[in-house]
Amino acid sequence: MTLLVTGTAGFIGSCVLRQLIAETQETIISIDALTYAGNPLSFGDAAKSPRHHFEHADIRDEPRMQAIFERYQPRAILHLAAESHVDRSIHGPAEFVSTNVIGTLTLLQVALDYWRKLPEPRKSAFRFQHISTDEVFGSLSPSDPAFEETTAYAPNSPYSASKAGSDHLVRAWHHTYGLPTLMTNCSNNYGPYHFPEKLIPLMILNALDGKPLPVYGDGLNVRDWLYVEDHARALRLVLERGTPGETYNVGGAAERANIEVVNTLCSILDELHPQGAPHERLITYVKDRPGHDRRYAINFSKLESELGWRPQESFETGLRKTVRWYLDNPDWVASVRSGDYRHWLEKNYEKRDA
Template identity: 65%
Template sequence: MILVTGGAGFIGSNFVLNWLSLHDEPVVNLDKLTYAGNLNNLAGVMHDQRHHFVQGDIGDAALIADLLRQHRPRAILHFAAESHVDRSIHGPAEFIATNVNGTFTLLEAARAYHGSLDDAGRAAFRFLHVSTDEVYGSLGPNDPPFAETTAYAPNSPYSASKAASDHLVRAYHHTYGLPTLTTNCSNNYGPYHFPEKLIPLMIANALTGKPLPVYGDGKNVRDWLYVGDHCAAIRRVLEAGRVGETYNIGGWNEKTNLEVVHTLCDILDALAPRAGSHRDLVTYVKDRPGHDRRYAIDARKLERELGWKPAETFDSGIRKTVQWYLDHQDWVRDVQSGAYQGWMEQNYGKRGGAGEAA
């Protein structure tokens, strides 16, 4: 049995679905079901006896302790997080509550649980913390990619809250001997991605003929990682990662935001043509405050030590992603609720368009 937090969100739900397609080992899936948590992501496994869903908050110490006592998991995989930079700018308190205080509560429960296990159970147990490359700050155009030894320099409330959670996980390993693993990934994309982020937002807007607003000059660079590759890397780190270590997970796909948008437009021109090119919908809007210029991940440690490397190129992964959204328009319509539209207007309306989020 494994316990997954945030397993109804984008990356967490992909992990749960992939895990159950490959393993018989059951999953306890804990998710608060905030705006980005979606049970529709898990429709294919909601009646699977190996999948036990619990709606709850990682900040609920009594609930966490009860789940650990009841299910006796061999590992906790901690995906749950507030993760959108723009939302953190508008409302940082929720990010501190979930990413910092929630992680602290989870670590305290895991420490007590780990201490209650017998010798074999303690040796086998793992706490795997899923984090982000944004904790490292921003790179210049000629700087080497982020390595596991890169100094932390977070620039947004979101990245600062994730950096704090990373430090707590490290401290619980070194102070209390909790067998932790930390992964820092680059920008994910793929199925079930909530459409406030760059790729799903641009697909959704393009299909309805809305503007495709790009922040600033569109030259901010991100390293793109297909979510299925990310899930495979996490499984590998859980299986064989060295306790107390950090592993960077990247796709080796550095692209400017404008390159990504143009690629999406060209694919949609072929798969869902309109009068004129989808590129005609691209507009430029006011940049977000503190927008990091470039992220890039050096994932050689993970390949060298654990033999992982991404299976998807950006071209293959982005085509799969576009096709998934074309095939799942009902899912997109369901998540684009009135609350979602209100948020989009709050964050992007004054910028001159529906927005871009990376």
């Protein structure tokens, strides 16, 4: 029983990897190109497992992907590899289109060729699971209903446009070629091992250093927040019980304005790390992001009614666990900030092969 997971050195992918190794008997083939946000230290204890096999590879490399499929013969692929930061996409959109669109196209082609050659019952059991974002649906007004699986796509950033393109390709490969695909669109994730350019880890680490906590615009942009461990559990459930060709929204039932998120973080930090309190004095409003979507919200009733999933963590419990993790793991934080995590491949992979 072998699963192929792309993007395992990223935030969500590493959580999926750690859960699969800890809670199943699956053999996991993890693929990551180890770009700037790909941190293999996030593998955690999974790095030591004999059931974890890491392949340092780019999903756009078709011959390499073909070789990996042929070598490991996976029963399914969970595709999480993506460029995912909106600000970076604004300044460098080409890389987002290349990785998110061309990379997904490459995987679809390789998976299709592999699937067509599988004997039954392996062919019927195979799945290509694509993990996407709620940002493909665009922006909501305060009174709009939450995004559903049938909401029309209206991406507003280069990042969300590239993810929308990859979603459409996955849908087309199912309807045109019959590839048994599954797709999920999730809300904003947060939790341990999050790269510190994103809102919640950035605010935690800046607060610990006594630095300003920069809030875009008026701070009233709203996001639905999903604890990453809950998201990983949802992805595993969809893989095992989802209907091929279907899409499932995954949300946290936790809509919060950005300023509310920051204020809650400050309150938790005042309690768990009173040095520098009150931390809310560090809040600073800065010029808004270009094209900043006003509100996202996810309706996950389909996932709940059909597969029985609900988030286990509330926003408050998940956020407290997140703050505690960053307080308890300064070595991981220091490695990311210094760039030392980039040497992992040389220390733990290339020399081992030699």
